[in-house]
Amino acid sequence: MIISGAFGLFEKKTVIAVGGYDNSTMGEDMELVVRLHEFSRMNRKPYKIHFAQDAICWSQTPEKLSELCKQRKRWQRGLFQCMWGHRKMLANPRYGAVGLLSYLYFLLYELLSPFIELLGVLTMVLSVVMDMLNVKFMLVFLACYALYGILLTLTAYFSRIYTIDQRLSFRELILAIIACFFETTFLRFSLAFVRATAFVGYKKNKLNWGKLERK
Template sequence: MSWQTFIVDFFTYGILLYSVALLSSYVFIALYSVGITRDHLRKNTFTDYRILASSDQLPGLSILAPAYNEGNTIIENVRSLLSIHYNNVELVVINDGSKDDCLQKLIEGYNLYKTDHFVNEQLSTKKVRGVYRSHNPVYNKLIVVDKENGGKADALNVGINIASKDYIVCIDVDCILEQDALLKMALPFMEHPGKRVIASGGVVRIVNDCVVKNGKILKINLPESFIPRMQTLEYIRAFLLGRMAWSRMNGLLLISGAFGAFDKEIVIKCGGYNHKTVGEDMELVVRMRRYMEERKEPYKVTYIPDPLCWTEAPNSFQILGRQRNRWTRGTIETLWFHRKMFFNPKYGFLGLVSYPYWFFFEFLAPIIEFVGFIALFFFAIFGLIDWVVFLSLFAFILSFGLLYSMFAIFIEVITYNQYNRTRDIFKLILTAIAEPFIFHPFVVWSAIKGNIDLVQKKNSWGEMTRQGFAKPKTS
């Protein structure tokens, strides 16, 4: 056997075996998610959230909303959060050293005054410059904190120090929550006797091109622009299939930073959010799970399939690339911080299944795929490819990807059916067909750049410019 043949066979069979393992895991995850989604929908039919909304028995929730240079939209965003149906709640808005008029607009818009509010500094943070409350009793649930700039993780830690409730809900201030989002998010913390629910997440959807007024969605539309529509399909797959399956196995490692609820006591015992990573949301969940595993305490991390939170997705490849670059760096940093768990039976399912899956199929997948592209290029130049076999495998991979996306769209239609017009479903199918040729290669390249930036110790967050929400048309 020549060295050329050996190299070709090594890459061919190695990538083939890896692909079979990856695709098999996708099939299992897709099928395994159906049961828990079905059970959740059935249980929801017997739950009257109108009664729950006024109940004094619900756990106390502190909404933590970091804000940095959000002056253009902060009044409307806070109004939206204050309108959420929940009785035992407080809203803590943390102005993270904004350079615009964000704080001034909050002071004027909500008639705020500076108080002598005691800050229990259980977590070390940047300096708090002031805590504000409203003269208007209508806004008695609102607390505004002004602090020196320290980044999102530091701002959330300040919010944790301020929060007076037992559970914290961490969100992006520009997200839009469904009116019953907190009610549904609170239920898991009451439903699992014998197991402490330390964190819970909910489905995040794309708000681009939806009609929004006064912080509420009046009409749900599928994004017209190509890039947000690609992300809409991606989010449907990730949340309805992937995270629901991992929740059912109690192996979930990630709750979206856009919307997640946490047991405040465990968060504080774990040291709060880590400001040394750009993936602070994932890192906190892994650290909380590791904390519970090391103490042999029964616990659970849950996920809710209901669309609870709507966020604006990047509308350009430049902004999308920064986001995916950051996600990659955050994933690698989290895996590195907690490398002790890798195939460590001491951590049970977390160490033997969840961590290895993220290592092999989330961290390594774009690297292996990129190396495969490079190898294909050189093999083609030297005439070392069996094109019949290659094209057959390529067609199979494309077909599998399309069928997987179609299955996700089908599950969306028979469950929540947010995009209920026939033309929207048709657009999602066309998006699934185009994705492997445009969106996916770009995401892979962004992940490679994330790896490179991490090696070069580039730790920037990356500016996320937003266009704002669509308004109702007037005649």
């Protein structure tokens, strides 16, 4: 349902046929892809939207945590705008797997997931305060969760390093492990909070892109 705006290639005549990019949303890349799905399904037009897994792309990214938070807040608002604008696709068999599976995945795992995560953390804290939780078991479970997440990330990272035949220094190896630990134990929950609070002041800032420093 989304091809990143920086890396998307589209058939021009089809994009023109659906009206091009929508400047009333902050997630115009996803909105265009979803609209292409909708247009093609409704008009029974054969089409394909592919992800090129071997493509090598370069883009500018935020290097500061504050800038990353601003980016993710904007993404969350754009996701909401897109899903609300195309809500008729949800569980609608006319849209095939996009409506029955993909839309539901983005609704639960992308749009609502930060609220589910923070609710889980709040439940855990309250359970400790009310003495309803085995703290020792909880800490062991959290450690297993963190190690499992780190293992998954490192597996994906090193698989990619291996496939492009790149060599890492010992320092780079240690930095990668530290970064994975930081991502699993701190960054993920921080971004969940940012995404959950993205709608504070939404009415005023729903189309305010703001300045974002990238390098």
